[in-house]
Amino acid sequence: xxxxxxxxxxxxxxxxxxxxxxxxxxxxxxxxxxxxxxxxxxxxxxxxxxxxxxxxxxxxxxxxxxxxxxxxxxxxxxxxxxxxxxxxxxxxxxxxxxxxxxxxxxxxxxxxxxxxxxxxxxxxxxxxxxxxxxxxxxxxxxxxxxxxxxxxxxxxxxxxxxxxxxxxxxxxxxxxxxxxxxxxxxxxxxxxxxxxxxxxxxxxxxxxxxxxxxxxxxxxxxxxxxxxxxxxxxxxxxxxxxxxxxxxxxxxxxxxxxxxxxxxxxxxxxxxxxxxxxxx
Amino acid sequence: xxxxxxxxxxxxxxxxxxxxxxxxxxxxxxxxxxxxxxxxxxxxxxxxxxxxxxxxxxxxxxxxxxxxxxxxxxxxxxxxxxxxxxxxxxxxxxxxxxxxxxxxxxxxxxxxxxxxxxxxxxxxxxxxxxxxxxxxxxxxxxxxxxxxxxxxxxxxxxxxxxxxxxxxxxxxxxxxxxxxxxxxxxxxxxxxxxxxxxxxxxxxxxxxxxxxxxxxxxxxxxxxxxxxxxxxxxxxxxxxxxxxxxxxxxxxxxxxxxxxxxxxxxxxxxxxxxxxxxxx
Numbered sequence: 001x002x003x004x005x006x007x008x009x010x011x012x013x014x015x016x017x018x019x020x021x022x023x024x025x026x027x028x029x030x031x032x033x034x035x036x037x038x039x040x041x042x043x044x045x046x047x048x049x050x051x052x053x054x055x056x057x058x059x060x061x062x063x064x065x066x067x068x069x070x071x072x073x074x075x076x077x078x079x080x081x082x083x084x085x086x087x088x089x090x091x092x093x094x095x096x097x098x099x100x101x102x103x104x105x106x107x108x109x110x111x112x113x114x115x116x117x118x119x120x121x122x123x124x125x126x127x128x129x130x131x132x133x134x135x136x137x138x139x140x141x142x143x144x145x146x147x148x149x150x151x152x153x154x155x156x157x158x159x160x161x162x163x164x165x166x167x168x169x170x171x172x173x174x175x176x177x178x179x180x181x182x183x184x185x186x187x188x189x190x191x192x193x194x195x196x197x198x199x200x201x202x203x204x205x206x207x208x209x210x211x212x213x214x215x216x217x218x219x220x221x222x223x224x225x226x227x228x229x230x231x232x233x234x235x236x237x238x239x240x241x242x243x244x245x246x247x248x249x250x251x252x253x254x255x256x257x258x259x260x261x262x263x264x265x266x267x268x269x270x271x272x273x274x275x276x277x278x279x280x
Numbered sequence: 281x282x283x284x285x286x287x288x289x290x291x292x293x294x295x296x297x298x299x300x301x302x303x304x305x306x307x308x309x310x311x312x313x314x315x316x317x318x319x320x321x322x323x324x325x326x327x328x329x330x331x332x333x334x335x336x337x338x339x340x341x342x343x344x345x346x347x348x349x350x351x352x353x354x355x356x357x358x359x360x361x362x363x364x365x366x367x368x369x370x371x372x373x374x375x376x377x378x379x380x381x382x383x384x385x386x387x388x389x390x391x392x393x394x395x396x397x398x399x400x401x402x403x404x405x406x407x408x409x410x411x412x413x414x415x416x417x418x419x420x421x422x423x424x425x426x427x428x429x430x431x432x433x434x435x436x437x438x439x440x441x442x443x444x445x446x447x448x449x450x451x452x453x454x455x456x457x458x459x460x461x462x463x464x465x466x467x468x469x470x471x472x473x474x475x476x477x478x479x480x481x482x483x484x485x486x487x488x489x490x491x492x493x494x495x496x497x498x499x500x501x502x503x504x505x506x507x508x509x510x511x512x513x514x515x516x517x518x519x520x521x522x523x524x525x526x527x528x529x530x531x532x533x534x535x536x537x538x539x540x541x542x543x544x545x546x547x548x549x550x551x552x553x554x555x556x557x558x559x560x
Contacts, residue, residue: 068500068534068555069353069555071503073378073396075378090355091355091390098353098355098392100380100382100392102370108370108371112378112380112394114393114394116501118500118557120533121559123530123533123559123560124560125530126530127528127530128490129529206408210408220376220396220398221351221396223351223501223503225501225555227529227531227534247408247409248408249408249409250405250406250408251403251407252400252401252402252509253398254348254400254505256551260528271529271538271553273503273538273553275348275349277398279403
């Protein structure tokens with residue numbers, strides 16, 4: 001099913017592999033590439049591109065701490081093949097570090113990102129957002145059928161409680177676009193920052209849920225705040241996390257949607273927001 | 281009250297003035313500076329820095345369209361004085377344009393931004409977020425007293441319906457941090473993209489509302505999605521807009537908050553999200 005190396009790497013780990021560029025003038029550049037296991041309808045799933053951008057800071061020798069914020073701007077279609085990542089730590093403070101990252105292909109910049117990394121300290125903590133209550137466990141919900149879908153949704157085990165991707169675009173407009181689902185990598189994989197960044201982009205475009213109608217869409221900007229640190233990610237492991245998503249506003253070719261990713265124990269792992277281009 | 285030039289510019293217009301840098305090697309750099317009318321407790325109000333960053337793309341001769349997304353990362357304290365803005369259009373497509381912008385002071389980068397600009401087309405549009413209903417008009421709500429506060433809150437006319445900034449930090453923890461308020465520039469000023477970007481940062485840190493307790497705080501990343509185009513901004517003019525804000529999660533030194541800015545007629549002008557450092 002998946003073109004995999006003989007060393008049995010998870011396809012997501014294959015997809016985010018970066019090697020140091022050999023360009024003499026660019027000692028901190030990385031080369032990655034698109035991966036067929038995460039192909040979307042056109043080009044790669046944006047979540048893997050987001051994960052690669054983050055990874056180019058994670059792997060940088062000057063990296064401090066763990067990511068707390070990531071914004072990815074999708075500047076142009078990513079062509080299948082190599083991508084060159086240039087990550088610059090533009091400011092390093094005592095406990096925070098600010099990054100500008102660019103993804104290049106032959107014709108120019110295809111994506112940009114900014115990231116904030118931090119060394120965290122324990123403080124008073126509290127979840128103010130409300131996790132949906134009285135939900136069935138992941139085991140009690142059937143997996144979304146993925147037959148006939150592009151490779152990318154086949155790499156996620158999605159179990160919709162509400163607001164599934166329509167199986168037919170019957171143009172029956174809904175009153176809202178809210179989705180609630182259990183989701184994990186398929187095959188199972190222990191959660192880390194790279195996969196959490198990719199999961200933030202797995203919420204289908206809200207306009208499909210809302211209008212049940214085809215539209216050309218493309219995410220232009222994706223922001224994720226990482227509330228989880230690596231210790232919390234380890235606690236989650238490879239279990240399903242709960243995803244909740246909804247749209248806020250659709251106007252003149254752009255809409256925004258907001259999502260939350262929750263641990264089964266009710267910790268908010270990440271909140272994520274994106275602005276999406278659409279043509280109806 | 282305000283140190284104003286003799287030409288009676290609005291203090292916000294003074295605060296975002298940029299002049300082209302005279303550096304020979306940098307034809308598209310701009311020089312701005314902090315403005316005493318927008319001073320915060322330490323350094324300038326982040327909203328004016330965000331507006332300056334946006335403005336350096338707005339004024340750039342290669343600019344295409346109007347802003348739809350802006351992310352500002354506050355990398356280091358901004359010192360009072362000059363700020364050098366370097367705006368680069370890293371990718372220009374037929375109807376979208378992607379920017380990376382840096383703000384420099386003597387010791388290095390103090391802020392970065394990415395922005396997406398777009399030429400919009402009319403499409404099916406709908407507000408899915410819910411504007412609070414049955415609210416008193418701005419005229420029926422008293423203005424927040426600003427005596428003794430830094431300059432920045434004096435530059436806004438804020439009329440809280442719910443979740444006002446505590447007048448005393450009595451440490452009576454609240455169950456939530458939601459605020460609802462009417463807000464406009466003070467003195468009145470017609471809304472534009474720069475002031476909408478600044479307004480996005482006027483929501484006080486949610487931890488003050490929630491815990492009614494002092495804390496060291498600092499926004500590290502601020503994202504604004506502009507749903508309004510310039511025609512809609514013109515309709516709003518200099519009237520109050522409705523602001524709604526709440527926190528999602530506080531954990532290990534960082535919390536995120538989300539806000540909405542609504543026209544009096546119920547159009548969502550902007551949605552905005554930020555990640556804030558705190559030390560309790």
